[in-house]
Amino acid sequence: MEKKKIEKEYLLKLNLLNKHNNLYYDKSKPQISDSKYDKLKAEIQNLEKKFKFLNNINSPSKTVGFKPSKIFEKYKHKVQMLSLSNAFDYEDLRNFEKKILNFLNKNTELQYSVEPKIDGVSASLTYRNKELVHGVSRGDGKIGEIITDNLKTINDIPLKISSSNFPKEIEIRGEVFIKKKDFLRIKDNFANPRNAASGSLRQKDPQQTKKIPLNFIAYTFGFIEKNYFIYQSDFLKELKNWGFKTNLDNKVLSGITNLIEFHKKFEERRFDLDYDVDGLVYKINEINLQNRLGFTSNAPRWAIAHKFSADNANTRVLNIEIQVGRTGALTPVAKVEPVNIGGVVVSNATLHNEEEIKRKDIRIGDIVKIERAGDVIPHVIEVDKIKRDKNSKEFQFPLKCPFCGSETIKEFNKTTKKYDAVRRCMNSKFLCEKIAIEKIKHFVSKEALNIDGLGKKVVEKFWDLRLIKMPQDIFRLDYNKIKNLEGWGQTSVNNLKSSIEKSKKVTLQKFVYSIGIRHIGIENAKIISENVKNISEFIKIIKNKKYDYFLNIDGIGETQINSLRHFFSYELNFKIMFELSRILNIVSDNSNRSGKLKNKTFMFTGKLDGISRAEAKSMIEKNSGNTMSNISKNLDFLVIGENPTKRKIEQAKKLNIKVIKQRELYKLLN
Numbered sequence: 305m306e307k308k309k310i311e312k313e314y315l316l317k318l319n320l321l322n323k324h325n326n327l328y329y330d331k332s333k334p335q336i337s338d339s340k341y342d343k344l345k346a347e348i349q350n351l352e353k354k355f356k357f358l359n360n361i362n363s364p365s366k367t368v369g370f371k372p373s374k375i376f377e378k379y380k381h382k383v384q385m386l387s388l389s390n391a392f393d394y395e396d397l398r399n400f401e402k403k404i405l406n407f408l409n410k411n412t413e414l415q416y417s418v419e420p421k422i423d424g425v426s427a428s429l430t431y432r433n434k435e436l437v438h439g440v441s442r443g444d445g446k447i448g449e450i451i452t453d454n455l456k457t458i459n460d461i462p463l464k465i466s467s468s469n470f471p472k473e474i475e476i477r478g479e480v481f482i483k484k485k486d487f488l489r490i491k492d493n494f495a496n497p498r499n500a501a502s503g504s505l506r507q508k509d510p511q512q513t514k515k516i517p518l519n520f521i522a523y524t525f526g527f528i529e530k531n532y533f534i535y536q537s538d539f540l541k542e543l544k545n546w547g548f549k550t551n552l553d554n555k556v557l558s559g560i561t562n563l564i565e566f567h568k569k570f571e572e573r574r575f576d577l578d579y580d581v582d583g584l585v586y587k588i589n590e591i592n593l594q595n596r597l598g599f600t601s602n603a604p605r606w607a608i609a610h611k612f613s614a615d616n617a618n619t620r621v622l623n624i625e626i627q628v629g630r631t632g633a634l635t636p637v638a639k640v641e642p643v644n645i646g647g648v649v650v651s652n653a654t655l656h657n658e659e660e661i662k663r664k665d666i667r668i669g670d671i672v673k674i675e676r677a678g679d680v681i682p683h684v685i686e687v688d689k690i691k692r693d694k695n696s697k698e699f700q701f702p703l704k705c706p707f708c709g710s711e712t713i714k715e716f717n718k719t720t721k722k723y724d725a726v727r728r729c730m731n732s733k734f735l736c737e738k739i740a741i742e743k744i745k746h747f748v749s750k751e752a753l754n755i756d757g758l759g760k761k762v763v764e765k766f767w768d769l770r771l772i773k774m775p776q777d778i779f780r781l782d783y784n785k786i787k788n789l790e791g792w793g794q795t796s797v798n799n800l801k802s803s804i805e806k807s808k809k810v811t812l813q814k815f816v817y818s819i820g821i822r823h824i825g826i827e828n829a830k831i832i833s834e835n836v837k838n839i840s841e842f843i844k845i846i847k848n849k850k851y852d853y854f855l856n857i858d859g860i861g862e863t864q865i866n867s868l869r870h871f872f873s874y875e876l877n878f879k880i881m882f883e884l885s886r887i888l889n890i891v892s893d894n895s896n897r898s899g900k901l902k903n904k905t906f907m908f909t910g911k912l913d914g915i916s917r918a919e920a921k922s923m924i925e926k927n928s929g930n931t932m933s934n935i936s937k938n939l940d941f942l943v944i945g946e947n948p949t950k951r952k953i954e955q956a957k958k959l960n961i962k963v964i965k966q967r968e969l970y971k972l973l974n
Contacts (some may be wrong), residue, residue: 307357314358317348322362359765376441376449376506382475383526385428385442386602388585388609397560397586400608404588407597407605409916415589417536418521418555418566421609423580425501426483427455428526432473434465441505444750445602453510455480460520462547470546475526478548480505486517497580519579522548524587524589537590539707563610571612583611596915598922601826616675616685617642617650621668624655624699626706630742631822632728634712635700636661638684639671645676653682658701659725667696705729708736734774734876741767743820747775751826752818753807757800764774765789775818776883778804809889812839819881823867831859835930839890843882846872852907856938858907858921858931900973901929905938909952910945912966920969927973935961943969 321344350357368490380793391397397915405411428448439455440448455461458480468865482497494500504516522543524536537556544550553570557563567584574581588594588606597605598803623639636655643650655661664687666672671688705712710731714723734740745763748755755778758766769789771781781804787797810818817829824832835857836842845853851869854860872878906924908917908931915923920943921931932939935955942956942963956963 310351310355311358314348314355315360316350317344317351318360318362321345321348321587333352333552341525362791378443378447379438379440379450380447381440381443381445381526384445384599385477385526386445386449386599386604386605387427389603390583391608391610392614394560394564397563397608397610399952401560404597404605407916407918407922408593409912409914413558415556415558416563416586417540417589418557418563419585419587420551420553420570420577420581421585421611422479422480422481422521422551423498423581424521425498425505427451427478427480427505427520429461429476429478430473430527431465431470431476434470436461436463436469451505454505454507454513455520457510457514458518458520460549465546467544467546471529473527473529475528476522476543476548477524477526477804478520478522481519481521481579482517482578483519485578490516494679497877520549521551523550523585531591533591536587536591536594537589539591542833566608574612581612583609585609596919597853598926601830605801614675616643616646616673617643618671618673619650620689621666621670621672621684624661624668626702628705628707628729628736628738628742630746630820632705632712632730632736632739634658634702634705634729636699638666640672640674643674645682645768646675648676650674650676652684657725658727661699661701665698667699668691669693669696701727705731705736705738707738709738723728725937734880737767740773744772744775744778746820747818748778748807749818752814753810755807756803757796758803774880776880776887779808779887808887809891812836812842812890812892815884815888815890816842817840819871819877819884821867821871823864828860828864831857833892834925838892839885846878846881856932856934856936858933860933899926899928901927904929904939904940905932905936906930906943906969907932907939907952908943908945910948912945913945923973935959941969 314886324344344731348363354364362518382680389400389402389960401414404414428438428440428442429436430440436452436456438450439461441451442448456463480501482500487494487497487500488499500516501518504513504518507513523540525531525539533542535556537554540550540554555566557566563584570584586608588597594604594606599605605969619640619642621638621640625637625639627635627637629635635657638653638655640651640653653672655666660666664684666684666687669692671691672684673686673688674682676682683780703712704710708729708731710729712727712729714725714727716723729736729739731739734743741764744767745760747753748758748763758778763772766781769785771785772778781800783797784803786792786800787794810831813826813830813833816824816832832842832854836845845851846868849869851865854865854868872881901924906919906929912920924931934941936950937959939956939959939961942952942961943966944953944963945966953963
């Protein structure tokens with residue numbers, strides 16, 4: 305009876321939350337303040353934590369807000385709106401600059417455009433013929449939502465530009481935010497200024513958005529028809545001339561020491577500013593160098609966010625639990641008494657690995673200091689041993705997997721000549737339940753197949769109900785059974801079915817990544833997909849155990865090759881991949897590439913003049929070519945620099961491979 309009473313209370317709260325979600329996002333008529341909404345949401349999540357039998361597809365722990373896709377039209381960014389990497393101290397900044405200098409093959413002092421990082425919502429404005437035609441949210445970086453009418457209500461955003469030198473087409477990017485003094489007037493309706501800005505831009509009715517005192521600061525461009533700017537700082541000045549507001553605290557500085565000094569002074573007065581700020585952004589000031597440096601898969605190489613000091617608080621360790629990831633890594637997590645750190649309630653903190661627990665001597669019952677820096681997962685920074693119970697015992701890390709009982713090991717790293725800090729369950733055949741579940745979560749994740757509606761909790765529930773045991777089971781789901789589950793109905797089932805069907809068309813890069821092979825992240829998957837013709841060729845290489853093929857791919861080393869060999873030494877893993885290749889429409893990443901070097905392969909020997917190997921490789925890839933690390937009959941060009949290896953030149957000539965100098969490579973690139 306007690307269980308039924310709890311379930312009834314849970315469902316009543318859940319229905320109330322969904323009602324307010326609908327009123328806020330779909331009807332644009334919120335009836336409760338954000339603080340009351342957050343309280344209701346927290347009550348639901350606390351019930352779920354306390355009573356494990358509570359589980360519902362519409363729970364706030366499984367959903368984020370209310371999908372705006374029914375309200376807003378989608379828009380593909382011409383240039384991706386990526387996030388920034390974070391730095392927290394001198395060492396982070398030193399490594400950031402070192403990577404840039406290595407990439408550029410330079411040893412010089414770099415100049416940076418320094419800009420405050422406003423805590424708001426990113427937006428993109430496209431102008432054609434001096435008129436605003438599209439206003440778009442960042443979305444997932446590739447695709448955003450058209451919110452033009454809402455953005456037009458912001459006075460800081462000019463609708464028409466009168467300047468004669470304004471580009472024919474340009475995409476201007478900036479931050480939408482609310483000033484602190486303005487937020488005080490509406491604080492009863494929103495949790496914080498950022499939420500107020502975000503919620504306002506998602507209003508269906510622009511007249512509702514107009515009521516919120518939104519501001520816009522411009523800071524960069526995405527697409528520009530013709531770029532004549534030499535420096536980022538020049539562009540910021542021109543933005544002001546065009547009628548856009550820019551930050552008055554923008555600076556140009558050189559050298560890490562000066563960046564650190566300015567950061568320290570700016571942090572001291574951050575609370576005196578009339579807007580919320582969580583750090584500074586450093587951009588290489590010379591735009592030509594920005595173009596040369598380019599991007600990684602998720603961030604520009606030429607910019608970084610230097611976050612302000614982390615927030616921390618003291619709390620008690622209630623328990624230490626062991627989690628097992630998709631690669632078998634055993635990760636200890638401290639369950640702590642909930643504590644508010646920087647406006648976020650923290651109840652879990654990572655302990656990283658077995659060695660970290662031993663080094664800091666962290667025990668159950670200890671009073672510890674928890675730190676949360678930006679978006680970094682909270683972690684334990686120190687133990688207050690004076691307050692430790694005299695009867696406390698050292699934590700004993702399990703030597704067997706807590707989920708399948710298999711032996712765990714620490715692998716020996718041949719490069720460092722040391723054993724890894726991470727202990728792993730070596731059961732790689734989908735026989736360890738936890739590893740299998742985590743592999744499926746990885747398979748459906750945003751970076752992989754991106755199946756909306758199959759969140760972590762749903763995967764776990766479907767696993768318990770034996771609806772999913774292998775990745776391919778996702779495409780054979782019994783929707784009639786799902787429809788009858790609590791919290792599901794025909795609409796949610798149809799949405800899930802549609803999302804699964806949509807995911808069947810996937811690039812080779814995402815497919816290789818989705819399989820969940822250790823050491824094959826999104827970047828390595830990209831390198832493999834660009835060098836392997838198609839999925840059939842990839843399967844053929846694996847089936848015939850021709851792993852030496854990957855030795856010729858620049859960027860794929862012995863670690864990745866051994867990982868591929870180990871993963872596919874299990875017949876079940878190959879069978880899963882093969883079955884998925886029959887179900888999915890796996891398209892080649894090279895199919896639409898049409899650069900000057902399409903289908904051409906290059907290798908370098910000797911020191912290049914003026915650029916690093918990394919930049920030369922990036923230059924070739926931007927023009928649809930590929931680079932190799934070994935000479936073979938598949939190589940088209942051997943590019944020689946200063947003091948080349950004679951053996952490589954002789955090998956190339958024997959195989960009739962064209963040997964060219966750096967200037968000839970430039971001619972190929974025109």
